[in-house]
Structures are given as C-alpha cells and as structure tokens.
Amino acid sequence: MSSRQVTVVDAGVGNLGNVRRALEALGAEVALSRDPEQLRRSRCLVLPGVGAFRPPREALRGAPEQALREALEAGAWLLGICVGYQLLFEAGEEHGTTDGLGWLPGRVTRLASPAQSDLALPLPHIGWNRLEPRADHPLLAGIAPGSFVYFVHSYAPEGVPEDALLASAFYGRPFAAVAARGRVAGTQFHPEKSDRVGLKLLANFLEMAHGSAASA
Amino acid sequence: MISPAATVWSSPAVGGLARRIIPCLDVAGGRVVKGVRFADLEELGDPATEAARYAREGADELVLLDVAASHEGRSARLDWVESTARQVFIPFTVGGGVASVADARALLLAGADKVGVNSAAVARPELLSELAETFGAQCVVLSVDARRRAGGWTLLTHGGRRETGLDALEWMAEGCRRGAGEILLTSIDADGTESGYDLELLRAACGRLPVPVIASGGAGRLEHLAAALEAGAAALLAASIFHRHQFSIAEVKSFLESRGFAMRTETAEPPAGLEARQ
Numbered sequence: 452m453s454s455r456q457v458t459v460v461d462a463g464v465g466n467l468g469n470v471r472r473a474l475e476a477l478g479a480e481v482a483l484s485r486d487p488e489q490l491r492r493s494r495c496l497v498l499p500g501v502g503a504f505r506p507p508r509e510a511l512r513g514a515p516e517q518a519l520r521e522a523l524e525a526g527a528w529l530l531g532i533c534v535g536y537q538l539l540f541e542a543g544e545e546h547g548t549t550d551g552l553g554w555l556p557g558r559v560t561r562l563a564s565p566a567q568s569d570l571a572l573p574l575p576h577i578g579w580n581r582l583e584p585r586a587d588h589p590l591l592a593g594i595a596p597g598s599f600v601y602f603v604h605s606y607a608p609e610g611v612p613e614d615a616l617l618a619s620a621f622y623g624r625p626f627a628a629v630a631a632r633g634r635v636a637g638t639q640f641h642p643e644k645s646d647r648v649g650l651k652l653l654a655n656f657l658e659m660a661h662g663s664a665a666s667a
Numbered sequence: 668m669i670s671p672a673a674t675v676w677s678s679p680a681v682g683g684l685a686r687r688i689i690p691c692l693d694v695a696g697g698r699v700v701k702g703v704r705f706a707d708l709e710e711l712g713d714p715a716t717e718a719a720r721y722a723r724e725g726a727d728e729l730v731l732l733d734v735a736a737s738h739e740g741r742s743a744r745l746d747w748v749e750s751t752a753r754q755v756f757i758p759f760t761v762g763g764g765v766a767s768v769a770d771a772r773a774l775l776l777a778g779a780d781k782v783g784v785n786s787a788a789v790a791r792p793e794l795l796s797e798l799a800e801t802f803g804a805q806c807v808v809l810s811v812d813a814r815r816r817a818g819g820w821t822l823l824t825h826g827g828r829r830e831t832g833l834d835a836l837e838w839m840a841e842g843c844r845r846g847a848g849e850i851l852l853t854s855i856d857a858d859g860t861e862s863g864y865d866l867e868l869l870r871a872a873c874g875r876l877p878v879p880v881i882a883s884g885g886a887g888r889l890e891h892l893a894a895a896l897e898a899g900a901a902a903l904l905a906a907s908i909f910h911r912h913q914f915s916i917a918e919v920k921s922f923l924e925s926r927g928f929a930m931r932t933e934t935a936e937p938p939a940g941l942e943a944r945q
Binding site: 466468469472473475476501502564570571572573575576577578579580581597599601603620621622623643644645646647648649650 | 674675678680681682683684685687722727752753754756757758775776777778780803804805848849877878879901902931932933
C-alpha cells in the first residue's frame with residue numbers, strides 16, 4: 452500500500468491532535484501545516500476546527516486560502532470538520548456575518564428551537580445524533596441510515612442545495628451534517644470522535660483521495 | 668428561559684439525540700483502580716486498554732478521573748492520556764487536580780476532549796470562565812459533589828470529604844453562568860450504596876440548569892438508570908455497575924431503549940485494518 456499522506460490544515464485554533472491520531476490509526480501519514488507551499492503541494496487535505504467561525508477564517512485569509520485554492524485546482528481533495536466544515540460555505544453568521552471560503556453552497560446560521568415551541572433548545576448541540584443519508588456517495592459507503600455520530604456545535608449550514616447535500620441531521624431544525632461538491636467535502640460532526648462510523652467516513656475519504664490520485 | 672430538562676431531552680426538537688452512558692475509570696499512578704475513593708485501592712489495569720474495551724462495548728463517552736492527581740507529578744498522567752487518545756475514538760473527559768488554564772491545556776493537547784474541574788473551581792470560580800473563554804464551554808465539565816441537608820443539598824469538595832457550607836444548587840447555577848458546559852452531579856449520600864440515584868437532587872438540578880446534567884452515584888439496578896433519565900439526566904455515569912460486570916453496556920442500552928429512551932447503537936463495521944490496531 453502506498454503511503455497515504457494527509458495534510459491537516461492548522462488554522463491556528465483548536466486541538467488538531469485527535470484528528471491526527473484518528474487518521475494515523477487508519478494508516479495515514481499526517482503532517483500539520485499552515486505553510487502555503489505545503490498546502491499547495493498536498494493532494495489530501497483535512498481542515499478541522501473548533502470554536503468560533505471568524506478566528507480560523509481570518510487565519511486562512513490571504514496566502515493559505517490561495518494555496519488551498521491552487522491545490523484544489525490541481526486535483527486535491529479537501530475534508531472540512533466541524534468549524535472547518537462551516538468555513539467551506541459562503542458565509543457564517545456567528546458574531547456578525549463573515550464571508551466563508553465559498554467552496555460549498557449555503558450559509559452557516561445558528562441552531563434554534565422550532566417555531567411555535569416553548570422549549571428552549573440547549574446549545575451547543577452536544578452528543579450523539581442520527582445521520583440520515585440523502586445521497587449515494589462514496590464518502591458514506593458502509594454507513595447505515597440512522598447511524599449515530601458525535602456533534603458539538605451551535606451553528607450549522609442551511610440552504611444547502613440537494614446536489615451538495617449528502618446527509619442531514621436534526622436539532623431544532625434539519626441541517627446539512629455532510630455536504631460535498633466535487634472534491635470538497637465536510638462533516639458538521641466530529642468523525643474522529645464518532646467511533647466506528649466516524650472512522651469509516653475518514654477511511655472512505657482517504658480511499659477517495661488516494662484511490663483516485665496517481666500518487667500523493 | 669430554561670425548560671425542564673426532562674421535557675427537552677425527550678422532545679422531538681432534539682431529533683435523534685441519544686442519552687449517553689458514561690463509564691467512569693478511576694486512575695491512580697497511571698493505573699485504573701477501584702475502591703471507595705482513596706481507601707483500599709485495587710488495580711484493574713491500564714487506562715488505555717480499559718477505555719478501549721469500554722468503547723468497543725458501546726460506551727458513548729468516558730470519564731477518567733485521576734484520583735491521585737494532587738499527590739503526584741502532573742506530567743506523569745499525560746502519558747496515559749495520550750495513549751488513551753491513540754486507542755479511543757469517542758469523547759473522553761479527564762478530571763482530577765485541574766486548577767489552571769495551563770493544566771487544562773496540557774490535558775487537551777494530550778488528547779482529552781473535555782476537562783473536569785471540581786475543588787479548584789470552588790476555591791476560585793473564575794477558573795470556569797477562564798477555561799470557557801480559552802477552550803469553549805463544551806470542554807468544561809463542572810463536577811459537583813452534593814449531600815443532603817435540611818431543605819436542600821450542601822456542596823462538598825475534595826472527593827466529598829470537605830464541607831463548604833455552600834448550597835449545591837446555587838453553586839451549579841453559578842458554575843453554568845461562569846461557563847461550565849456540563850454538570851457531573853454526584854450524590855455523596857447515594858454514591859457506593861447501589862440503592863439508586865438521588866432523584867430529588869437530579870430533578871431539582873435538571874429543572875433549573877441550562878446545560879446537560881450527568882447523573883452519578885447510586886446506580887445498582889437497571890430501574891435506577893431509567894429513573895435518572897426520567898428525572899432529566901442527559902447522561903449516566905456509572906462505575907461499579909460495569910466494573911463488576913453486573914450488566915454489559917449493551918444490556919443497559921437495550922433496557923433503556925425498551926423504556927423509550929433514545930440510545931446510540933452501533934451501525935458500522937470497523938474500517939479494514941483498524942481492529943488489528945486495537
């Protein structure tokens with residue numbers, strides 16, 4: 452088996468260790484980097500993130516964003532996780548509107564209690580919730596409808612068109628839990644903390660990126 | 668507005684959100700131990716191995732409590748936290764002796780998903796806001812030991828050995844205002860008795876706190892677990908009920924599911940090559 456190299460994009464916030472450890476458990480060779488040259492050369496990129504939308508967005512603005520764009524144009528695969536996933540959309544509305552990377556269609560808005568409900572929905576949405584696949588896609592291969600995955604978030608994408616929606620989940624409202632367009636994909640939940648289901652998704656992503664690329 | 672948790676967690680608004688089963692491992696000197704707090708510690712094994720076993724059996728999350736943290740060097744435990752993180756791909760909390768942002772950062776970098784704080788937060792409540800501002804409230808689990816007294820519950824610290832004179836419910840509410848993302852609530856009266864959780868305490872806490880409450884202390888029979896969820900607990904912490912193999916996690920979940928509580932069940936095969944590593 453050829454070495455499965457992955458670059459985990461370091462947007463300067465949050466703990467990248469657990470994403471790294473999960474990828475390594477799947478046999479990947481992992482580098483953490485924000486160096487534009489390293490990002491540009493990589494053919495398999497993972498963009499994690501926790502916390503708020505704006506700090507990692509600002510950390511990527513400029514050279515790292517340009518490098519990621521060039522990598523994608525050259526055929527790289529990119530998987531966003533949690534806030535890293537949210538950054539892929541057109542805009543985020545956490546603490547004012549911030550433009551996103553715009554590689555997935557939709558906007559990131561706050562979760563809230565359903566209208567006409569007198570319940571106050573606890574936020575963040577934290578815990579194991581069900582994933583409902585909406586498309587047949589290699590990223591979801593082997594993952595049964597209704598599988599539980601681990602979420603920690605208060606905001607989520609909305610207005611994601613059907614052709615980019617791979618799986619939805621529900622907390623206060625339905626939201627896109629997994630989305631993809633071309634070689635850009637992402638998950639609102641934490642696959643590195645979602646036990647076998649999450650590891651299966653990461654393994655699928657490695658397979659997609661390395662099965663199709665000539666060589667990393 | 669705060670809704671009674673018992674209503675929220677069983678409402679359609681939370682979708683398929685599952686109640687969580689959380690085994691707790693006491694660790695001393697880098698080994699899993701059992702015993703009533705510090706007395707008669709008996710070694711059970713390596714934390715990473717025990718944690719991985721619980722994860723395979725269906726635990727939703729784990730709590731690893733370093734019961735001797737204040738007695739030993741802080742760097743010693745980072746080794747077992749790191750090796751646990753290499754083998755366990757469900758969330759886990761590490762508690763015991765966390766007194767500063769630096770303590771918490773070291774544990775999070777070693778692979779813990781959340782840190783548990785108890786006595787140090789009582790001594791210096793600002794610790795909770797500092798942790799929440801630095802890492803986010805979702806990382807901060809406030810562990811609270813409560814004991815019945817006339818008209819309510821009093822707050823204890825230092826593993827339930829020290830009286831504070833404070834009202835436990837008031838303290839939990841303040842803890843949430845300061846940034847605790849979850850409350851791990853142990854009834855010192857019920858702990859170790861296996862005669863059931865203190866349900867009045869749970870109802871009182873779940874009815875007024877805006878964050879998930881993890882019920883701890885007193886579980887001995889399956890009915891006790893159902894009663895705690897009925898009282899509004901988002902999650903159940905249990906130690907002896909699992910360590911003594913009275914019930915498997917699968918049996919617990921199957922029972923609670925039959926009572927109408929949403930439980931996570933496993934629905935994927937492990938990726939090829941992973942089992943060999945575990």
